[in-house]
Amino acid sequence: GGQRESKVRVRAHFDYNPETDPYIPCKEAGLAFQRGDILHIVSQDDAYWWQARKESERTARAGLIPSRALQERRIIHERSQMETNDADSKKNDDFDREMIATYEEVAKLYPRPGVYRPVVLIGAPGVGRNELRRRLVARDPEKFRSPVPYTTRPIRTGEVAGREYIFVARDKMEADIAAGKFIEHGEYKGHLYGTSGESVKSIVNAGCVCVLSPHYQAIKALRTVQTKPFIIHIKPPEFDVLKKSRTESRAKSTFDESNARGFTDDEFNDMLKSAERIDFLYGHFFDEVIMNDDLLTAFEQLMNVVQRLENEPLWAPAAWVQ
Ligand code: 5GP
Numbered sequence: 565g566g567q568r569e570s571k572v573r574v575r576a577h578f579d580y581n582p583e584t585d586p587y588i589p590c591k592e593a594g595l596a597f598q599r600g601d602i603l604h605i606v607s608q609d610d611a612y613w614w615q616a617r618k619e620s621e622r623t624a625r626a627g628l629i630p631s632r633a634l635q636e637r638r639i640i641h642e643r644s645q646m647e648t649n650d651a652d653s654k655k656n657d658d659f660d661r662e663m664i665a666t667y668e669e670v671a672k673l674y675p676r677p678g679v680y681r682p683v684v685l686i687g688a689p690g691v692g693r694n695e696l697r698r699r700l701v702a703r704d705p706e707k708f709r710s711p712v713p714y715t716t717r718p719i720r721t722g723e724v725a726g727r728e729y730i731f732v733a734r735d736k737m738e739a740d741i742a743a744g745k746f747i748e749h750g751e752y753k754g755h756l757y758g759t760s761g762e763s764v765k766s767i768v769n770a771g772c773v774c775v776l777s778p779h780y781q782a783i784k785a786l787r788t789v790q791t792k793p794f795i796i797h798i799k800p801p802e803f804d805v806l807k808k809s810r811t812e813s814r815a816k817s818t819f820d821e822s823n824a825r826g827f828t829d830d831e832f833n834d835m836l837k838s839a840e841r842i843d844f845l846y847g848h849f850f851d852e853v854i855m856n857d858d859l860l861t862a863f864e865q866l867m868n869v870v871q872r873l874e875n876e877p878l879w880a881p882a883a884w885v886q
Contacts, residue, residue, distance in 0.1 A: 572605040573619060574667035575879065577848040580629060587638075588628060589613070595627025599848055602670060602879055603629070635666040668848070673792070673880035675873065682764060682774040683870060684786055686846065687798035688838035690827065692856045696798060697777040699863050700870075709772045711763035714746070717755035729757075747791075748782030764791065773870065780842050783849055789884050794873050796866070797842065797850040800835050801857035807832055809857050851878065 582594020595616055597603060602619035606626040612634040615626040630638065673681075683700075687693035700708045712726060716734040725731050732740075737756050741749055749758030759778065767774040776793075778786070786793045800806045810827055827835075852869050856862040872878070 569604075569606045570608060572608070573670050573879070573882075574603050574605060575670045575848065576601045576603055577666055577668060578635065582628070585630075587630070587634070590628070593628045595629050597629070600850070603667070630666075632666050639666070669882040670879045671882040671885040672877040673885050674877045675875060678771045680768065680771070680773040681792045681794045681873060682768060682776060682786075683873070684783070684793045684795045685775070685777040685798055686780050686783065686795060686842065686850070687777075687856075688800065688835045688842060690831065690835050691798050691800045691839065692859060692862065693777040693798040695859065696856070696863060696866055697775050700775050700866065703867070707773055708775050709767045709770075710775050710777075711759050711767060713757055713759050714740075715755055715757045717753075717757075747776075747785050748778040750779060761791075780846055783846050787849060789881075792880065792884050794851050794869075794878075795849055796852045796854055796869065797847075798862070799843075799853055799855045800832075800839050801855055803832060803836060805857050806835070813859060 576597050576599055579598050581596050582588050582591050583596070585591070585594065588594050595603075595618070597618060603616045604619055604622070605614050605616050607615040608631065610631070612631050613628045614631045616629045617624050617626045685693040685697055697710060701710055712728070712730055714732055714737060715729040716732060716737050717729075719725060719729075719731050723729070734756060737749075737758070740746060740760070741756070741758065745760050745762065746758040747761045747764060749756060751757070759776065759782075764774050764776070776782075776786070783795065787795070801809065807827075807829070810832075854862050854865045854869070
């Protein structure tokens with residue numbers, strides 16, 4: 565004995581099953597895990613096979629898992645196979661996924677009184693992330709706040725500058741985007757829209773919970789040590805449940821106003837496809853997943869998650885923990 569266990573914890577960014585791994589020297593010694601699992605790396609002595617146990621099974625014996633180096637090699641190999649097989653199946657934002665590591669080192673991030681991590685709701689359009697954000701702010705506007713977005717479109721009657729949007733000239737907004745002042749931005753019907761990093765910071769500095777519901781591509785810009793976001797995937801339920809729940813809530817007219825005209829089957833299918841794609845690209849970044857099969861239940865779950873965020877130490881990238 566005498567050998568000390570390493571203290572390293574990682575979040576797995578891929579699923580692993582030793583039963584189907586042709587390389588593992590002994591399948592019985594392997595440890596199966598899923599993407600998102602927190603693993604305690606007990607030993608990194610071997611270059612190819614680490615010993616680990618799941619953080620959720622702390623009394624279990626350690627098992628073999630591929631080392632970072634081995635898994636990286638495997639991914640590079642699989643990708644080269646894929647590229648030769650069907651070269652044009654590669655979509656633009658698959659690049660995001662290529663960037664990801666195999667394991668991400670994590671540590672417990674302790675809540676600090678009066679300083680709240682921004683809550684970021686990610687989801688396919690129509691699943692209800694904006695509605696959940698609005699409800700959170702409506703429940704306690706002193707505590708939960710969303711930044712006022714910027715836009716280059718003209719102000720409409722009934723709107724107040726600084727309330728619905730901060731209205732700016734296009735060349736000014738383009739320059740600010742180029743200078744990296746926006747955590748996310750997009751174009752809609754010829755006008756720019758976006759959320760500034762400064763507005764997120766000022767909400768956090770005011771001691772409030774900043775609630776965001778950006779396009780999923782904003783994850784990359786948001787997931788920094790400065791922002792320390794808590795990222796939640798708002799997922800749709802399976803087709804039948806999705807369709808039923810949206811039809812019923814429409815009848816009661818309590819659901820998202822954007823659903824006033826209702827959804828077609830094609831749109832439900834698009835939602836499901838989009839949710840799957842979001843999970844494929846960013847699943848390893850989600851701190852929590854909430855299924856929005858019923859708006860009120862999903863909202864209660866969201867409130868519980870936010871409560872935990874305030875009271876419990878939670879796993880976060882090790883670099884965020886000083
Ligand atoms: P409207 O001009 O009708 O107020 O909004 C048009 C579109 O702009 C909506 O689909 C809305 O989701 C989008 N939008 C509003 N704020 C933002 C923002 O901060 N960022 C992005 N990317 N889109 C926004």
